[in-house]
Amino acid sequence: MNISLSSASLTEKEKKIIEEIFNSKRLALGPYIKRFEDKIKGYFKVKHAVAVNSGTSALHLILRALDVKENDGMIVTPFTFISSSNVALFENAHPIFIDIDPFNYNIDLNKIKKSLNDTNHPLFKRINKLKDIRFFMGVDIFGQPIDWDKAIAICNENKWKIIEDSCEAIGSEYKNKYVGTFGEAGTFAFYPNKQITTGEGGVIITNDDEIAKLSRSMANQGRGDSNEWLEHVRLGYNYRMDELSAGLGYVQMQRLEYILKKRNNVAQNYFDLFKNDEKIVLPKIEEYTTNMSWFVFVIRLSLNWIDKFVKIPEDIINFNLPLYISEQERDNWKNLLNKIKKVTYAIIEELNKRGVQSKNYFSPVHLQKFYRELYGYEEGDYPVTELISSLTIAIPFYTDIKFEEQEYVVKTIQKILDEFEK
Numbered sequence: 001m002n003i004s005l006s007s008a009s010l011t012e013k014e015k016k017i018i019e020e021i022f023n024s025k026r027l028a029l030g031p032y033i034k035r036f037e038d039k040i041k042g043y044f045k046v047k048h049a050v051a052v053n054s055g056t057s058a059l060h061l062i063l064r065a066l067d068v069k070e071n072d073g074m075i076v077t078p079f080t081f082i083s084s085s086n087v088a089l090f091e092n093a094h095p096i097f098i099d100i101d102p103f104n105y106n107i108d109l110n111k112i113k114k115s116l117n118d119t120n121h122p123l124f125k126r127i128n129k130l131k132d133i134r135f136f137m138g139v140d141i142f143g144q145p146i147d148w149d150k151a152i153a154i155c156n157e158n159k160w161k162i163i164e165d166s167c168e169a170i171g172s173e174y175k176n177k178y179v180g181t182f183g184e185a186g187t188f189a190f191y192p193n194k195q196i197t198t199g200e201g202g203v204i205i206t207n208d209d210e211i212a213k214l215s216r217s218m219a220n221q222g223r224g225d226s227n228e229w230l231e232h233v234r235l236g237y238n239y240r241m242d243e244l245s246a247g248l249g250y251v252q253m254q255r256l257e258y259i260l261k262k263r264n265n266v267a268q269n270y271f272d273l274f275k276n277d278e279k280i281v282l283p284k285i286e287e288y289t290t291n292m293s294w295f296v297f298v299i300r301l302s303l304n305w306i307d308k309f310v311k312i313p314e315d316i317i318n319f320n321l322p323l324y325i326s327e328q329e330r331d332n333w334k335n336l337l338n339k340i341k342k343v344t345y346a347i348i349e350e351l352n353k354r355g356v357q358s359k360n361y362f363s364p365v366h367l368q369k370f371y372r373e374l375y376g377y378e379e380g381d382y383p384v385t386e387l388i389s390s391l392t393i394a395i396p397f398y399t400d401i402k403f404e405e406q407e408y409v410v411k412t413i414q415k416i417l418d419e420f421e422k
Ligand SMILES: Cc1ncc(COP(=O)(O)O)c(C=O)c1O
Pocket: 053, 054, 055, 056, 057, 080, 081, 083, 084, 139, 165, 167, 168, 189, 190, 191, 201, 202
């Protein structure tokens, strides 16, 4: 068997729309853009939806619409896809990373104040031109909402504007309210590994007229209300969604409920198939998550199991970790992470060899090459993120995966772990 990590769910309905648009020859700025946006607006009961060409563009436009300035700070998790923080760099602003919760993998809201009040925190050594923290980028990682009540209280206290990166979480609900609707504006992304797809694409949702107006204008080369093709009233980009993508999105939105339900079943199957397997830690769904929109299925190797091959101190096994690793301990920390990663990567390699496509999700953003070069980040700056990231494996997960395929995935993983012990 060869089972891919992800795969879009496409039917004859999508094919028909593509054919219709193909025949119309109206490939840009056509009627499906508005139809798609109206579907999104109706589903999320928001005033505005602005369709764009990617989730990254959507996040960038919101920051621009909120008048981001050079050397502004933006609170964000380092355990995310890179664009959550890159959009700050686009504008010479600074991502202010805060470490994550070791169980739900979202930003640890309890660490924000602690980190910012600790003048020895590496983040102050790394970022020396910070003017003012003005934004909070809330990422609902892998589809799981952050604790929005808590996040909103912190943001209000600090007067931070909230941008919601719900790119991985379309349809997830926090206390029965859709994610994407908690901040000034929210985003969803539609790359083919996402719950629903438009090929490439993204959307901004907001109830704020000004954000909607500015985003729409900037996505369209800064054109103003007149919509004259060669009249540009502000600096803009070409971030428009094309008509074929919008047509796809229009149909996929009609199928969203069905798709989310099927994905939920797939996730449930994995929970059943992995039941009582103590070598693996399964995703933790918080009680406040009243509906989970599954983006990926990420399992983690248990530290107790890895401890059989790599000696791990008790505190680390229990995720009893400091805000950052002290200078004296950094070499030990790096060595330990490298040893753990070696085990995880060997397992991922073996899975891929046996036809179970898997990937390490995510690699910490602060340790990406250009973040290291730009800011000087290193291992030990965000220990929970680094440790979790050394253990996580995204396994095949998509709407139309068959139960037999899931059985094969689980059996193969269990077999490889057994073999590893010998
Ligand atoms: C958390 C998160 N933010 C932003 C994005 C960016 O979306 P896109 O790839 O459409 O630019 C993604 C997509 O992978 C994502 O997972």
